[in-house]
Amino acid sequence: MLDAAIKQQLAAYLERLQQPIELVASLDASAAAQEMRELLHDIASLSAKVSVREDGTATRTPSFAVGRPGEAARIEFAGIPMGHEFTSLVLALLQTGGHPPKVAPEVIAQIEALDGEFRFETFISLSCHNCPDVVQALNLIAVLNPQATSAMIDGALFQREVEARKIMAVPTVFLNGEPFGQGRMTIEEIVARLDVGAEQRAAEKLAAKEAFDVLVVGGGPAGAAAAIYAARKGIRTGVLAERFGGQVLDTMAIENFISVKATDGPKLAAGLEQHVREYEVDIMNLQRAEALIPGERFHEVRTASGAVLKAKSVIVATGARWREMNVPGEREYRGQGVAYCPHCDGPLFKGKRVAVIGGGNSGVEAAIDLAGIVGHVTLLEFADALRADAVLQKKLYSLANVTVIKQAQTTEVHGDGGKVNALSYKDRASGETKRIELEGVFVQIGLLPNTDWLKGTLALSKHGEIEIDARGQTSLPGVFAAGDATTVPFKQIIIAMGAGATASLGAFDHLIRSSLPAAVAA
Known part of the structure; x- marks a missing residue:
């Protein structure tokens, strides 16, 4: 064996x-x-x-x-x-x-x-x-x-x-x-x-902490890099994370992280946390930020547990989450046929009919992977052409148990009250509504920034991303941002890490200048 x-x-x-x-x-x-x-x-x-x-x-x-x-x-x-x-x-x-x-x-x-x-x-x-x-x-x-x-x-x-x-x-x-x-x-x-009673004890513990020089909100690649760069400057650094590792934890194969030929998300996330813990960084895990409260001397971050943390500067690195279709039936049947991870949930659909929503790299890769497990895959793309790399499209079209439908707008996920049994979509060319009988729907249509808690506090783009300058500075002095939650044009792990370092150095520069007398700083 x-x-x-x-x-x-x-x-x-x-x-x-x-x-x-x-x-x-x-x-x-x-x-x-x-x-x-x-x-x-x-x-x-x-x-x-x-x-x-x-x-x-x-x-x-x-x-x-x-x-x-x-x-x-x-x-x-x-x-x-x-x-x-x-x-x-x-x-x-x-x-x-x-x-x-x-x-x-x-x-x-x-x-x-x-x-x-x-x-x-x-x-x-x-x-x-x-x-x-x-x-x-x-x-x-x-x-x-x-x-x-x-x-x-x-x-x-x-x-x-x-x-x-x-x-x-x-x-x-x-x-x-x-x-x-x-x-x-x-x-x-x-x-x-x-x-x-664990949540109350944790909130009391958080509330008793002294103010940080830099408080990083988010524990993904951007947050980890920001924390390391801040800690190396010898300043009081904290990391507030809903789950350390962030969305990287949900990533299966990573093959474009320079100098590392191949790894996976959980392994990389573990390495990030281990590296951060080598420094004097206060990691506060399982804590969700709920509000950013600007101040003259200290900014405050209120958590979902009610605790309030103070910091001279804040780096927001809250990343992004899977984008939902926002159609009837999606949330009702999440985990009952609606899925977002083909690697994890694909084997449960062995021999069954499924749909993949999205024609980018993620969607086409998902369809290719699922084709080797399920009975049939229908890939639905909203636009009139797939957006995936040519090599992936070539592989996709070579598979006998895959059907590709373009100009398809998903309108509803149907079920029998316990699990998914069909999907409806609108043919954008003809305007006709059509129905596909199936057992699973895998949603692969991109990401949404985790910035809802910042609306009205920081300048956000029309897509909800935090607007930053070349130093990672946001519209609020002393508050910086990095990674997938920002307007950085490409959402990649290695880019997020670099952005985290940039934001951290920007925050350190801000701290130095804001602590100097006005005449010297000028």
Whole structure:
């Protein structure tokens, strides 16, 4: 099951086990069960501290549990955790075996103090790059808190259960049988939702902080670069982020980051955070900015929790989000057939009919990827020509199970009350409204800047982008901006990083000049 190189690496990891663990398999006669059996015995052969039993009685088969001998196992894998989930398996083995997790001590204490029954079930696809973070977070909660259990369920292997629960997106998490969350979630986000009173404590902690020299709002590439450049100047720097990493966390393949041939979003985001933490930067994660309040000496940023932070200068780097179609049915069926990540949710539509909305690079790439999984793809483009690169269009038109419709204005997403079953569009050439029967709609029509909270405070373009000059200065003295939330013409990771550095240097220059006596500054 495992090749020699992986076995060698895994054997080295298993040397870190501090306590014996056992893998308890619940198998059937399927080919997947045979693969699972081989995987478990391969793992056990690499360490004397790992044993395997095949007398499990789990309701889902094939599956296996990870636990300690003599104790009820609290982690379950219903499916073969390869691909992106192999790391989830390795961490489950190590953490169950006593290897300390790389999580902040205060988060560990918070998990251990949780009181109640927490039975988590996470439906994933093995191609989903967001799923492992959720699985690993819930597995760790199960390791640290004896009242918690965590089950990873491969949606492709347990299709009947996926259909019965009307799951149309991954990761989808159930807590005690009820929907808990969907999409990427960090362990801090999950624990904050479970811990009653956590938000109030966090708000009180924020409100007690001293004023910053530079407060960066946003934790994506632009925000991270701004924070590093500010901290290197030796000034008091803070980062307020709704989720550190930003939209990069939702990006699968990154192949145009100069000097790095290929990486992925979560890996790059982790590197950004690690780099920022090497400096004296106060990172305030899971906090959404709700208002910017200008002041003469200090600007203030009010968070959704009600806390107010003060800073001599502010750098806004709140990025952008997926643009919605804003048609009837889109929000009603989000996660029930309407999706925004083909890499994550594509496997759930195996053999089915789907539509991709958008003929740019993202839309055409999505259609190409989906064509290898689903039964048929219909790509709808509003304009009279696709905007994607020629090489992508050539590949798209070579696929037999793809139909391209141009001059198509999507007007409505239809469903049966539980999931999507059709889409309507207007033929812009004839004016006729047409209907396509399908099971999924993947929206790929660009981005919207996260600047709603700034309306009426800063000058914004007609597209809602923050207007900046060559130094990143906004219309408000002492407030700078960088990245996808601004009027910078190209929305790229590497450009956002450069813009973050520019804005940070601009802010530092502002601080120097504003602290000088008027005669000297002139």
